[in-house]
Amino acid sequence: MRSEAVEDFVKAVYMLQQEHELVPTTLLAQTLDITPPSVTDMAKKLSDTERLHEPLLVVKPYRGVRLTPLGEQVALEVLRHHRLLELYLVEALGYSWDEVHEEADRLEHHISERFEARIAEVLGNPVIDPHGDPIPTLEGKLPGQEHLQPLSDWPQDKPGVVVRFLDQAPEKLQYLEEKGLKPGTIIQITKREPFDGLTHVLIDSILHVLSQSTTQSILIAEPR
Structure with a gap:
């Protein structure tokens, strides 16, 4: 073990x-x-x-x-446990997305494969966790997200759907949630400031201003 x-x-x-x-x-x-x-x-x-x-x-x-290939297999197994647990804590136990990381870090080492399979089944075999990170499959494959782009590179005036957050510091997630940003949120850039990297965005008909570091850490895609 x-x-x-x-x-x-x-x-x-x-x-x-x-x-x-x-x-x-x-x-x-x-x-x-x-x-x-x-x-x-x-x-x-x-x-x-x-x-x-x-x-x-x-x-x-x-x-x-x-x-090594075996090392990657072990890492992906642990990562699968972690991300399934994060989603389970949010969906089944009412945790907020900014407080699940540390809990999952503690629990990921102690669940059995049977318990992991049961969590996946209860959650409907999800492919992403609460932050939009891909959940490795049972076979140790990581679902691709090559279609995603940073919000900082997204065209102005074109709607996009938020998929993933790279900066998962609890205080940053709280800040983003206050602005209505979660996976699945529709967002549209209305203006980019020319010198300081500030970006004006429309979220649920409300205008917000985001820093360059924030827009670089949010990955979005074409709405389906």
């Missing part, structure tokens, strides 16, 4: 691999809030071909680490 520390480690590597071909150990230490020597020790354990029949990690000295 894998430890929580191992599952947290491979999940963090997987998430960082979306932007880094090789994940720097210093970045892993910062993400996991552990010391660089602790990262080095864990990386050695998970890449030890003598101790492990199938290592979870490949270490490139002085360059970084990446997951």
Whole structure:
């Protein structure tokens, strides 16, 4: 049975691999809030071909680490648990979307595959979590979201539907919810300021002004 520390480690590597071909150990230490020597020790354990029949990690000295195919499989399994739990906490237990991440972080290591399957069935086998993040399938595949664009790149005066939020800090989610922004919200850019990156948007017939960092972290698509 894998430890929580191992599952947290491979999940963090997987998430960082979306932007880094090789994940720097210093970045892993910062993400996991552990010391660089602790990262080095864990990386050695998970890449030890003598101790492990199938290592979870490949270490490139002085360059970084990446997951093996088995490591990716483990990370996606943990990610599936996490995102299903987030949605279950919102849909079944009445949690708000800004308070589910930490709860799911604690619970994701302890649910059985049977319980995971039951949650998925009760929720109707969902494909996204409350923040619009894709939920890995049972087969370890991540649904594609290549059709999504940042709101910062979306054409002016063209309606779009909000799908995903990349910045999931609780205070940021509360701020967005106050403006009526959730997955499924229809949004339209009415004006872009030329110098400071501020964007004027229409949400439920109400005008709001969003910062550049906010529009870059909201992914939208064509309404269906």
